Amino acid sequence: MKKLFYILALFIGFCSSVYAQKAKLSKEEFRNIQEKFITEKANLTTKEAKQFFPLYFELQDRKTALNKEAWKKIRKGKKENVSESEYGQLIEDVIETRIQIDKLDLEYVRKYKKILSAKKRDYTKKSKIIWAVFLLEIKMSRLI
Numbered sequence: 742m743k744k745l746f747y748i749l750a751l752f753i754g755f756c757s758s759v760y761a762q763k764a765k766l767s768k769e770e771f772r773n774i775q776e777k778f779i780t781e782k783a784n785l786t787t788k789e790a791k792q793f794f795p796l797y798f799e800l801q802d803r804k805t806a807l808n809k810e811a812w813k814k815i816r817k818g819k820k821e822n823v824s825e826s827e828y829g830q831l832i833e834d835v836i837e838t839r840i841q842i843d844k845l846d847l848e849y850v851r852k853y854k855k856i857l858s859a860k861k862r863d864y865t866k867k868s869k870i871i872w873a874v875f876l877l878e879i880k881m882s883r884l885i
Contacts, residue, residue, distance in 0.1 A: 772798060775872060782868035783861055792856040793865070800849045804842055811838040 766774070772794075780790045811834070817823065818831040853862050 778872055779865055779868040783864035796852050803845055807838050807842055811835050
């Protein structure tokens, strides 16, 4: 289940960036569309949305920075001249990054508790999955 969550998180991040690039939206424009989508699907009030989304986007930025570093390490590990000990360290570093991301998720879930009910937190989580599917459908429709 945890692997599925990681894959989904990476997929959402990937789809989000692909959609923003293809549509030539600025980061702010893209986030505005995402915010409206999640607000509607999760049935957030204006007050809840104003409190939730700054935290949500802050978390996304922090996770993106960690994921970029992890991907740099993964790419470094693909080079032929990497020693066994360096490769072992890269693996540990990537795992540490996943742990850091999990800790960030927990930290922000605790912050979200102060803003949203458990039910609405669950709806926002489901809305993010629907958002990823929505982006994938857009991407696929452009390929056809």
